Amino acid sequence: MNGLIIRTVAIAIVSCIALLPITWMISMAFKPAAEWTTAAGEISLIPKNPTLSNFVYVFTGNAPDQVVSLDRTVWGPLFASLLTSVIGTLIAVVCGTAAAYAVSREKINESIGLSLLQLRIFPPLAVMIPVMIMWAFLRMIDTWWGLALIYGIVTLPFSFWLMKAYFDELPREIEEAAIVEGCTPFMAFRQITLPIVASAVASTALFIFILNWSDYIIALLLTRKDWTTIPVYMNALATAASGQLYGAKAALGLIAAIPPVVLGISIQRFLVRGLTFGALKQ
Amino acid sequence: MSRIVLEGVTKRYGSTVALDDASLTIESGSFTSIFGPPSSGKSVLLRLLLGLETVDAGRIFIDGMDVTNALPKERNLSMVFQNLALFPHLTARENIAFPLVRRGIDSGTIDDRLDQVAGILSISHILHKKPAALSGGERQRVAIGRALVRDASAYLMDEPIAALDARLRDVMRVELKRLQSEFGHTFIYVTHDNEEAMSVADRMAILREGRIEQIDVPDAIYAKPATAYVASLVGSPRINLLNAEYTAGGVVSPLGKLAMVTGWREKLKSAKALRLGIRPEAIQVTPNDTGSDIVASVSDVERLGAFSIITSKTKDTEITAIAAGDARISVGDSVGLSINPSDCHLFDGSSGRRVV
Numbered sequence A: 001m002n003g004l005i006i007r008t009v010a011i012a013i014v015s016c017i018a019l020l021p022i023t024w025m026i027s028m029a030f031k032p033a034a035e036w037t038t039a040a041g042e043i044s045l046i047p048k049n050p051t052l053s054n055f056v057y058v059f060t061g062n063a064p065d066q067v068v069s070l071d072r073t074v075w076g077p078l079f080a081s082l083l084t085s086v087i088g089t090l091i092a093v094v095c096g097t098a099a100a101y102a103v104s105r106e107k108i109n110e111s112i113g114l115s116l117l118q119l120r121i122f123p124p125l126a127v128m129i130p131v132m133i134m135w136a137f138l139r140m141i142d143t144w145w146g147l148a149l150i151y152g153i154v155t156l157p158f159s160f161w162l163m164k165a166y167f168d169e170l171p172r173e174i175e176e177a178a179i180v181e182g183c184t185p186f187m188a189f190r191q192i193t194l195p196i197v198a199s200a201v202a203s204t205a206l207f208i209f210i211l212n213w214s215d216y217i218i219a220l221l222l223t224r225k226d227w228t229t230i231p232v233y234m235n236a237l238a239t240a241a242s243g244q245l246y247g248a249k250a251a252l253g254l255i256a257a258i259p260p261v262v263l264g265i266s267i268q269r270f271l272v273r274g275l276t277f278g279a280l281k282q
Numbered sequence B: 001m002s003r004i005v006l007e008g009v010t011k012r013y014g015s016t017v018a019l020d021d022a023s024l025t026i027e028s029g030s031f032t033s034i035f036g037p038p039s040s041g042k043s044v045l046l047r048l049l050l051g052l053e054t055v056d057a058g059r060i061f062i063d064g065m066d067v068t069n070a071l072p073k074e075r076n077l078s079m080v081f082q083n084l085a086l087f088p089h090l091t092a093r094e095n096i097a098f099p100l101v102r103r104g105i106d107s108g109t110i111d112d113r114l115d116q117v118a119g120i121l122s123i124s125h126i127l128h129k130k131p132a133a134l135s136g137g138e139r140q141r142v143a144i145g146r147a148l149v150r151d152a153s154a155y156l157m158d159e160p161i162a163a164l165d166a167r168l169r170d171v172m173r174v175e176l177k178r179l180q181s182e183f184g185h186t187f188i189y190v191t192h193d194n195e196e197a198m199s200v201a202d203r204m205a206i207l208r209e210g211r212i213e214q215i216d217v218p219d220a221i222y223a224k225p226a227t228a229y230v231a232s233l234v235g236s237p238r239i240n241l242l243n244a245e246y247t248a249g250g251v252v253s254p255l256g257k258l259a260m261v262t263g264w265r266e267k268l269k270s271a272k273a274l275r276l277g278i279r280p281e282a283i284q285v286t287p288n289d290t291g292s293d294i295v296a297s298v299s300d301v302e303r304l305g306a307f308s309i310i311t312s313k314t315k316d317t318e319i320t321a322i323a324a325g326d327a328r329i330s331v332g333d334s335v336g337l338s339i340n341p342s343d344c345h346l347f348d349g350s351s352g353r354r355v356v
């Protein structure tokens, strides 16, 4: 009984600490400029005069309580982030799953998988500067395909290794059972393997989407103006007249949190349990 | 319904010879068991038959047709995998129906077949469940159901009941045998359990490190094992195997000299070093040692109810024998052992082949 109380209290404390910044951000997003500027003096967790002004500001570029209007609204970066993250995730998941399946089933030399990791072994800048030069040469700077492609490439190792672990866990006899019944290897993959690993694919995709969605440094180096993503745009949310636009940033933070959360909830029922649970004897 | 023939089939993995020049004929409607210790090539043999692996040498025929290089689906064989390999995302019903659905059979026929198979295996009540919700025995039945649901040339089973507990194993063994004979199916049944291999099969093939040591009916394998190795695999408790020698007067082993049986002299002519095999059940144990040829002291008694397994030692040679369950023998006793020479097996000392 005592243990339960201590545990409950401990969980409550940890949750409060973890949730405080998020709570703070939510509160800030609904505060009028007068409340979040340093001039406001007294700081409260609950907005005194809750307002949607920050949201109106980032979406339209103007709001009654703001001194200056924004030269760019959030629409462009929001679209850029969504498009490049989704396409990058598709590239990584499709290629990673196919490669992982081949390596797992055909026992191909695993150094292929290790070589995929090289982009991740070095500090991001050491890799991304050469990529930036290449992309400039290929005229892919500040294009959606240039950014989506590099997102797919840098997250490919994750999808490869995650999916390979799932395929390794899945005994080949399950596919062979289908092949004995007249399926071609591809049909066995389509009808048996893929449905079994669907949940693994879904959770891998979610993980990779979040990686791409929250990228800052790649977008910073490979975009200029047309295809800047939300994190880069957020950093630019400041004006000479008003300094850092904390209210607008908080509103944007809240907007940026929506896609991963919606995606997570919508695929929740797929998120991985034991894959082969029940297929085998024990 | 068909005859399956393997001719000199060889399969290598790197330097491992998984199957070595194996020739085997499986008659239509027979229950053949493939028996051997782990890693002797049993699963590889089934995989080659199914076409999941390709042979390195030799031919495979089904019903006179050369299927050596045929695709799995052209062989019309059905399989229960060692690890069952059920489809975890499908219900038991969908698992069992899979082979029929795959072949585009109409749903009315599928339902009929399914009811029939489910009835035979008594799994009608669990058909709506997914494998994860089934017990080990139920999964086993679903896997067997998936194999039996369609008409295959032969039904291959790789240690299908090895993972079940002892009681369920006995039940399933009898059921499988009944199913096979009732429908006249051709069964190829792999096991590493000698009792199982003996009890279900019409014919038995014994594998050792990829080689087929002997093929025969179980009784003949028990009565006349072709090699010392087969003798040691078949029969429980294990056969006593002793080094022996043929001298002019007879067969001399640590147990003394065996009287010659008519016909031995001719066959032993060229033999010298021998292995003498005596089954525990062929040794008579007498509680007191008076008048016995061999006197031994009892080192262990295992009472199993109907009979007892007596382990005894004579002149540093350990001998296992079987006595009646109520025999008054205990550890430390001196007992008499008597052996009828005509119950003995003699194998060549170097090749292990049967001599008499």
Ligand SMILES: Nc1ncnc2c1ncn2[C@@H]1O[C@H](COP(=O)(O)OP(=O)(O)O)[C@@H](O)[C@H]1O
Pocket (backbone or CB within 6 Å): B013, B016, B017, B018, B036, B037, B038, B039, B040, B041, B042, B043, B044, B045
């Ligand atoms: N795919 C494979 N790759 C390499 N070696 C294999 C493969 N399959 C089987 N073997 C080897 O072949 C031998 C026979 O294996 P198997 O038929 O599975 O034995 P069991 O009689 O236990 O079923 C073993 O030594 C095993 O290691």
Ligand SMILES: [Mg+2]
Pocket (backbone or CB within 6 Å): B042, B043, B044, B082, B158
């Ligand atoms: Mg095996």
